[in-house]
Amino acid sequence: MFPQTNPLLYETLQADPFTRFLGATLEEVSPGYARMRLAVRPELAGPQGVTHGGTVFALAEAALAAATHAYNVVHLALNINITFHQATRPGDTLIAEVQEQRAGGRTASYQVTVTDQGGGASLLPASAWSIERSRCLSHRSNPAFPFLSYTVRLARFNLRTPFGGRRMATRSALALILAGGASPGLSVLTALRAEAALPFAGKYRIIDFPLSNCVNSEIYDVGVLTQYQPRSLNEHVGNGRPWDLDRSAGGLRLLQPYQSYPGQSGVWQEGTADAVRFHLDIIQEADQELVLVLAGDHIYKMDYRPMLRSHLERRADVTIAVRAVNPYETHRFGMLTTDPDGRVTRFQEKPRRTRSTLASMGIYVFSRELLVNWLTRDGRSQRDFGHEVIPGLLENGKRLFGYNILSYWADVGNVQAYWEANMALLAETPALDLYDSEWVIHTRSEERPPALLGAEAQVDGNLLSDGCRVDGRVVRSVLSPGVYVAPGAVVRDSVIFTDTVIGPGAVIDRAIVDKEVHIGEGACVGEGEDNSPNRDMPNRLNTGITVIGKGAHIPAGTIVGRNCVIRPFLKAKQLEGKTVPSGTTL
Structure with a gap:
């Protein structure tokens, strides 16, 4: 048994009747x-004197069962593809190794490789096991391991593991999404809404x-922290029903800043950490041991469960999601340096120059007790995670780790990053796959015709999108x-928001047009070769x-012209008969 294996988990799975019958050792x-591992005995051979194919298959299946049941959730195999590459004989020792390749909301894929002790491949699945994680209705017939009586397809139910660790499931973490920022870099796009x-x-x-990442990661206790222009966000999120978060226990909560007593002043949140501090009562009342803090203004797909497991396995105080970035972009991010074990040794928030290329993604896992204690004691005056809290914890000797x-x-x-992210979706094979049926991005959809x-x-x-007419x-x-x-209208390299009308003969080129805009007949937006920067936002x-x-x-x-900004609800009479030069804001 390897030292990193949980002893109780090992003993319980090793006691599986079929594994014992087969003679395999976990x-x-x-x-x-x-x-x-399995030593091939004579009775496990076929009539030709070679190891029976069913023996190899049974070993692979037994190993797969151990890897999947370690989640403490019943798994049902949907399909299995195997390829035999060479034969083995009695006296040989076979080793089966299982590795999870991909985990979606309801299905997961596994690669199982069986080799002999000399390293020759006996069996290699041409395509991996596809396992459906199903709803389990259970009774605890064995207090050491709650075997589950029957399953219902296409649903999930998770139990706390009895193995001395924690199952990364529904009640594993409280998620807090920071969604109250003003984001001035997006100009008029965030004049009336939060980013x-x-x-x-x-x-x-x-x-x-x-x-969507939260619910696909089986995290169903989510708070959305708002402040700046929250109306649009509140209307969109509502009670969380599109994300299956309209629940009587847990679910989604919209959390706004508030007065603690009549007449209190200065109650606006002044940074990311201050926003969390406003709602420490939610954290203290929760029964989760981990707090997952997420930025509400980033676009990505991520299963948070491996990061949560890594946090527990490393006995970390804080785990920070990181990724490599171009050296020319380091001024935009919090930059980390880590040792060979992944422990953070240095943190700089948006440095002008740095040798590090690991950027913080604004995704943090905190141990709950540490977060509450720090924000109420040593870090009670700190307002921002990146500028103050993370450097302060590091200086205080806390265990901070990066998670790549x-x-x-x-x-x-x-504006540039937003436009580029939208345009990237038009690539033949976009890096962000919105059509992945195993990791669906849920949203509040309006009923519109095709x-x-x-x-x-x-x-x-x-x-x-639905309801468009071209x-x-x-x-x-x-x-x-x-x-x-x-x-007669032409739209090129542009992003056009809901219910905008582009009149006959109008031309839109390299523009972002907000909702309910009316572009008149023959008008041109993004005209000419003059690329003068916007005078109010020359760097953006x-x-x-x-x-x-x-x-x-x-x-x-x-x-x-180009690099222009037209403010919301500008009336037609304010522009009638005008040419707006490049770089102008109206």
């Missing part, structure tokens, strides 16, 4: 991983990604629900993208 096991409520990929909002993430992740906190293309419509490489030409663009493109709006605020009216024939 050497190592943890959730999603197992290693099992977390900003539309993305046509039909989604940015908050949909962390919320290799998958797609985007911080869309400025997209409609007119007889003269021309479309090429777009994302078109009678003109749309190229490499993302259109939200209800957008109308009139005959300088790549030729023009931004039109919500409800603005661009009258017929108006010319709007």
Whole structure:
């Protein structure tokens, strides 16, 4: 038995009747991983004197059962594909090793390899086991391991593990999503909404990604911390029903700043840590031992369970999700340096220069007791996680670890990054797969008819949402629900929000147009070769993208240059007959 194997878990699974009958020995096991050994006896051979194929299969299946049952959830095999590469004989020793490849909300894929002791492959699945994680209704016939009596397809139910550790399941962590930031880098797009409520990929909002990641990771106790312009976010999130978070126990809670007593002043949250401090009562009342703190303005897909397990296995105080970034982008992130074991040795928040290339993703796992104690004692005056709390904990000798993430992740906190993230979805094989049936991004959807293309419509490489009607030409663009493109109109390399109307003959080029905007007949947005930076935002709006605020009216024939900003609800008479030069804000 390997030293990292939990002894009680090992003993319970090793006592499996079939494993004992087979004569296999479980050497190592943890959730999603197992290693099992079998000495081939004469009675396990076939008539040709070689090891019976059923023996090899049975060993692989027994090892797979150990790896999956270590989660303390009943698993049912959906399909198994195997390939035999060479024969073995009695006297040989076979070793089966199981590794979880991918875990979705209800299914998981495993790679199982069986080799002889000399390393020759006996069996290798051509495609891995696909396991359906099913709902378990149970009785505790054995207090050491609660075997489960029957299953119902396509649902989940999780129990606390009896193995001295913790099952990463529904009650494993309290998630807090920080969604109250103003995000000035997004200009007028966040003038009337928090960044977390900003539309993305046509039909989604940015908050949909962390919320969906939580429920897909079987975390069902979620608080969304709001402050700046919360109305749009509150309406979208509601009671959490689209994410299966409308629950009587746990579920989703919208958490706003509040007065503790009548007449109290200065009660606005002043940073990420201050936002969490406002709601320490929620953390203290929760029965979870871990607190997962998430940014509500990042776009990514992530299973949080492996990170939570890593936090427990390392006995960490704080675990920080990190990823490698380009050296030219380090000024945008909190940068970490780690030792060979992954322990954080240095942290710098948005440094101008650094040798580190590991950036914090704004995803933190805190041990609950440490978080509460720090925010009420040593760190009671600290307002921000990146600037103050993380460096303070590090200086105080706490155990901080990095957790590497290799998958797609985007911080869309400025106009250029937001536009690029949308355009990246139009690639032939986008890095962010929104069509993954095993990791669905849920959202609050409106009932709209299918997209409609007119007889003269021309479309090429777009994302078109429900309710869109196109009678003109749309190229490499993302259109939200209800957008109308009139005959003769052209939309290129642009992001158009809900219920915007683009009139006949109008041209939109490299623009982000907010919802309910009306572009008049023959108007041009993003016109000409003049790429002068925006005079109010020269460092943030300088790549030729023009931004039109919500409800603005661009009258017929108006010319709007590049790097321009049109504020929300601008009236047509304020622009009538005008040419708006590049770099202008109106």
